[in-house]
Amino acid sequence: MSLRVRRTSIAAFAAAGTLVLTGCSVTTPEALEEERLGCLVSAPAGFDDHSAGALTLEEAELARGARVFSGTSSQRVSGGSATSAALDRMHRNNCALTTVIGPGGADELADFAAAHPDDLFLGVSSGTDDLPKNVLSMDFDLVPPAFIAGYTAATASETGKVGVVVAHGFPQSERILAAFDAGVDLYNKEKDEDLPKAESYRPSSGGAASANGSPRAIDDTRDAGKDYFERSFDADVDVLVPFGSAAAMGVVTSADEKRTDLTAATQDPESDDEGPSLPKVVWYGTAGGFSKAIVATVEPNVRRGLRTMFPDWPQSKNPDEVAPAPKTGPEEIGGFRVADRHYWGTLDNGGVRIVAEDGFLSRVSDAGRGITDLRERIKSGEIDPEKG
The missing domain is CATH 3.40.50.2300 (Response regulator)
Structure with a gap:
């Protein structure tokens, strides 16, 4: 007798027992x-x-x-x-x-x-x-959030260099990269004249960051993510947006380690130096409280x-x-x-959210309001996230 059939028989036996006991006015557990x-x-x-x-x-x-x-x-x-x-x-x-x-x-x-x-x-x-x-x-649908992430990364950057990376096989990869760049371009169009332009970083060939083709697509391993972070940070990129699984964890882990090292090295009370720009991450996943490097989060709902x-x-x-009420009755499957x-x-149906995290972005003027404004402009059709 199979495991599933055996459990069904047990349930039937318990149900029969319930009927007998009910006739004697005895309260019994459900079958x-x-x-x-x-x-x-x-x-x-x-x-x-x-x-x-x-x-x-x-x-x-x-x-x-x-x-x-x-x-x-x-x-x-x-x-x-x-x-x-x-x-x-x-x-x-x-x-x-x-x-x-x-x-x-x-x-x-x-x-x-x-x-x-x-x-x-x-x-x-x-x-x-x-x-x-x-x-x-x-x-x-991560294309509109990637556009907002590009704009937000440019807003948060202190060096003017921002980067996005996708793990091989990640859905919508090419469209995510294009939308991120479009978000950076829109920031450059709308920024104050006295602020420097932001630049989307593209790593040179070689290393894990350029494995299997695109320089912004990497193997989905922690080591590839760590390698990409090191190459990017060495090129003055201070805000990264990683999309993936293990690779993204490699990026955020490396960013946390770098922040710890830089913070410890610059804790000199007599120094007037503001210190180096700390690495920051726009995260794809759960709320970013697990990492001090995370300044905004794209969350799949x-x-x-x-x-x-x-x-x-x-x-x-x-x-x-x-959940919205179904248009037709549910089917049994x-x-x-x-x-x-x-x-x-999607952004429209509440299936994806993007929010500024407490910390760095909360000190950037209108950062949270900017995310909300971009979301509404995309929803209204004013902005095409793949073109800006």
Whole structure:
């Protein structure tokens, strides 16, 4: 007897017991429910990436507490073959919903889901529309936020040099780079005349920063992120915007280390020198309180996405997280009520947010107001984030 069938039999036995005991006017617990595991696979930074992995795991745990799932299981993987092995293991554990986070395992997810049409899967930030019918998807439009990030980076820069980098395979990579540059260009058009122009940094060839083609696309590893940070900072770039998983963690970790070293080296009370410009980061992921280097955050609203897709997901009174009412009734898929098979988070629908963090930007005149203004100008159609 399979594990799933055995649990169903136990539930039926408990239900029968309840009927007998009810006839004797004895209060009894509810019948045991069949186990529903929520399983997650993330690569390469895993679930401590302060980004989509961490946000999705947090939501899965929230759902477990609300009994959407009876339990959760998560695994960090290093590549395609490891993703396939993890999917096979989770299939054998009768996972009710298996989620694969990031573009790194998208191909393996598609192949495995096609081979197991009775299972239900969810791809988060996979960056592809070519998925079988039993794969739900959640993605985010990062082009407008990248434009705002470019403008914000230029506002925050003290050296006049800012940079953006994407990990190989990251969704919308080329469009993100172009939008960032357009944001910097708009800053240069609208800045006060007495302020110097800002420049989008493009590293020279060589090193991890130029691996596999574009000088602003790097391998999604911590070492590649660290190498990119060092090369950029040595070129006087003081604000970086990394999009990726492990590579982004390498950038922000290096920025924190550099800030610590520079701060310790310049703590001379008798010196009139203001010290070197400290590195700053516009982050893609969770709120940036985990790093003093983070001056603004582009946050994918994973919570809103899941609440939009699954009506039974734990809801919220926070208006930024309340899911809109579905236009049609939810359909039953794999034991879940699903209102939206494919969620596309945007600035317009609240699926992506960009905010100034406390600290440096709070001291920059009108920084928070500038972000809000740009967001509204993009929404109104006044600004095309890919052209400026």
